[in-house]
Structures are given as structure tokens and as C-alpha cells.
Amino acid sequence: MKPETAFIPRLNFYILWSSYLSDSDGKSNHTDMMDDYSASAKALVAEMQAKAALSPTKAVAFQGAPGCNSNIAIQDLFPDSLPLPCFSFADALTAVKEGRAGRAMIPIENSLNGRVADMHFLLPESGLTIQAEYFLPINHCLVAPKGAGEITHVLSHPQALGQCRHWLQAHNLRALAHADTAGAAAEVADRKQAGLAALSPALAAKLYGLEILEKGIADGDTNITRFVVLAEADTALQDLPPIRQNLSGKMMTSLLFTVKNTPSALLNAIKGFGDNQVNMTKLESYQHGASFSATQFYADVEGEPSEDNVARALDILQENACDLRILGVYAQARPRQ
Numbered sequence: 001m002k003p004e005t006a007f008i009p010r011l012n013f014y015i016l017w018s019s020y021l022s023d024s025d026g027k028s029n030h031t032d033m034m035d036d037y038s039a040s041a042k043a044l045v046a047e048m049q050a051k052a053a054l055s056p057t058k059a060v061a062f063q064g065a066p067g068c069n070s071n072i073a074i075q076d077l078f079p080d081s082l083p084l085p086c087f088s089f090a091d092a093l094t095a096v097k098e099g100r101a102g103r104a105m106i107p108i109e110n111s112l113n114g115r116v117a118d119m120h121f122l123l124p125e126s127g128l129t130i131q132a133e134y135f136l137p138i139n140h141c142l143v144a145p146k147g148a149g150e151i152t153h154v155l156s157h158p159q160a161l162g163q164c165r166h167w168l169q170a171h172n173l174r175a176l177a178h179a180d181t182a183g184a185a186a187e188v189a190d191r192k193q194a195g196l197a198a199l200s201p202a203l204a205a206k207l208y209g210l211e212i213l214e215k216g217i218a219d220g221d222t223n224i225t226r227f228v229v230l231a232e233a234d235t236a237l238q239d240l241p242p243i244r245q246n247l248s249g250k251m252m253t254s255l256l257f258t259v260k261n262t263p264s265a266l267l268n269a270i271k272g273f274g275d276n277q278v279n280m281t282k283l284e285s286y287q288h289g290a291s292f293s294a295t296q297f298y299a300d301v302e303g304e305p306s307e308d309n310v311a312r313a314l315d316i317l318q319e320n321a322c323d324l325r326i327l328g329v330y331a332q333a334r335p336r337q
């Protein structure tokens with residue numbers, strides 16, 4: 001991504017970083033913004049990291065600054081845990097791999113704006129498994145320092161900007177991408193720049209001393225993000241802080257598999273799910289390798305491999321696909337039908 005401009009996928013406009021977010025001498029601060037937490041967030045990040053370091057199994061890693069939605073998801077699901085802020089998704093997964101956190105909380109899809117994290121490569125590469133899912137209602141606020149004046153530019157995570165795309169256009173606000181919603185709030189708190197606001201949770205406004213100018217911003221009535229909890233496969237659930245959530249009583253299984261780009265290859269691979277009455281709730285495709293000759297699929301199905309019908313469907317999948325990998329078997333947090 002060039003320092004001068006950045007493109008937000010799913011939003012049909014370019015974001016001018018340095019033309020707007022530059023010092024009075026014209027020097028860009030792009031590198032600082034992309035590579036590290038802003039000053040307002042640093043002390044809190046350091047404090048949370050220090051607490052997590054004292055009790056790593058109680059730590060749950062997340063991408064973003066304190067007060068972001070992933071942090072809120074952790075507070076909801078693991079009230080007794082120690083949230084561990086990490087700057088990138090890769091950092092959050094590495095924290096679990098290196099034993100600095102027992103788990104990671106990762107957003108994967110949003111009801112208004114679709115896919116979030118690149119699970120198809122992050123998860124397989126990390127070797128971690130999905131232990132749980134969680135659905136968090138998202139409540140974006142427009143937040144700014146006191147005296148910011150008329151707002152013209154809004155900084156936030158590309159997902160948050162995408163979830164509020166129509167609202168931003170209707171209010172003639174220019175969107176600027178940031179690593180996460182709370183990090184965006186910390187950034188506008190540091191800059192105290194006239195006309196600059198952030199889209200963030202109310203919690204971030206509180207943490208970074210910002211005013212809430214508007215609440216409940218979203219382009220639809222239902223704005224929910226699905227998160228998954230990742231952990232090492234051999235981590236026993238009982239060794240980690242308890243999960244507090246209502247469950248539907250069913251299980252979910254997440255899979256990754258590859259088929260050749262030949263006629264009916266996908267149809268043959270997943271036929272067993274329909275034939276055995278197994279409900280597939282998600283199927284996403286990705287090009288696999290550099291040749292465009294095979295496609296990788298990520299799928300979520302209801303049920304678990306120990307159920308006969310799921311086992312039969314998986315056998316058929318195994319016969320017709322390659323690289324089948326079970327990414328996780330976990331309790332369903334929300335009915336799918």
C-alpha cells in the first residue's frame with residue numbers, strides 16, 4: 001500500500017492519508033499509524049500486556065487497541081480473562097502459538113459487510129483450532145475530541161467503515177482506514193484535528209476521553225459480527241477461563257478442503273452433506289496455489305464428526321477432495337435455521 005493513498009476494499013473510493021493526516025510541515029505520519037499504537041493507547045496497551053504476561057493461560061489475544069469490538073467480545077465471553085492487545089491478526093495468533101495467551105478472539109464475518117479476517121490462510125498457517133464462536137452486536141459511535149468542529153473525515157477499521165458506508169455517504173464524510181476502531185479513536189484523540197472523528201465503540205470514547213457525537217450508526221437494523229475463539233488443539237478447555245454464553249445445544253464443524261477446477265468437482269465433494277441431511281451454513285472459495293487449477297473452500301456445517309450422518313458426509317468429502325482439514329468442532333452459539 002502506497003503511503004499517499006490506500007484503498008478500502010468494498011468501498012468505492014480512495015482514502016487520502018497523507019494529504020489529510022499530515023503534520024503542518026507536510027511530513028506524513030503514515031508509518032507511525034500503521035506500525036504501532038498511537039500515544040493515547042500505548043500506556044493502556046503496556047499495562048494490559050504486563051498483566052497478561054503474569055498469567056498467560058488467562059490471557060486472550062485480540063487484534064486492535066483497548067476498547068475495540070474484539071476486546072468487548074472477550075469481556076463478554078470471558079469476563080475472568082486478561083485481554084491481550086496485539087497490533088495485527090498475525091501477532092494475536094503468534095501470541096497463542098508462543099504461549100503468551102491461552103486463546104485468541106478473531107472476528108471472521110459481519111452481517112452487513114461480509115468476510116473479515118483471512119481465515120483460509122491465517123488459521124491453517126497458525127495450526128490453531130476453533131474452540132468456540134461468539135456473535136457480538138456491533139454499536140458504532142461517531143467520536144471526536146471536544147471542539148473538533150464540523151466533522152468532515154472519519155477514521156476507522158475498513159469493516160466498520162463498510163458497515164456504515166451509506167451513512168457516511170449520506171453525511172458527506174470522507175472515510176479513512178485504520179487498523180481497528182479503538183485505535184482510530186486513540187488516533188483522533190492524539191491528533192485533536194479539526195473535522196476529524198472516529199467510528200468506534202462507546203468504550204473506546206471513554207478510554208480515550210472523546211465525546212460521543214452520534215450513537216448506533218450502521219447501514220442496517222442488525223449489525224452483528226461473528227467471532228471465533230482459537231487455541232492450541234491440545235489445550236484442555238478446563239485449563240482456561242470458563243466461557244460464558246448461551247448455546248443452542250448443537251455443534252458446529254469448520255472445514256478446509258481443496259478441489260481441482262474440473263466440472264462437478266465441488267458438487268461431488270459436498271454431495272454427501274445434502275444426502276445425509278447435514279446443513280452447510282457457510283461455504284467460501286479461495287484460489288489455491290499460483291496456478292488457478294485448484295480452489296480451496298472453507299465450510300461450516302451443523303453437527304460434529306462423531307454423528308453418523310456427519311461422518312458419512314465427511315467420508316464422501318474425503319474421497320472427492322484433497323487436503324481436508326477439520327479446523328474445529330465447537331458448540332453452536334446461534335441457531336442457523
Ligand SMILES: O=C(O)C(=O)C[C@]1(C(=O)O)C=C[C@@H](O)C=C1
Pocket residue numbers: 063064067068069070071107110116138157159160179180181182225
Ligand atoms: O476494530 C475493531 O473494533 C475490531 O474488533 C475489528 C472489527 C472487524 O474486523 O470486523 C470487529 C468488529 C466490527 O465488525 C468492526 C471491526
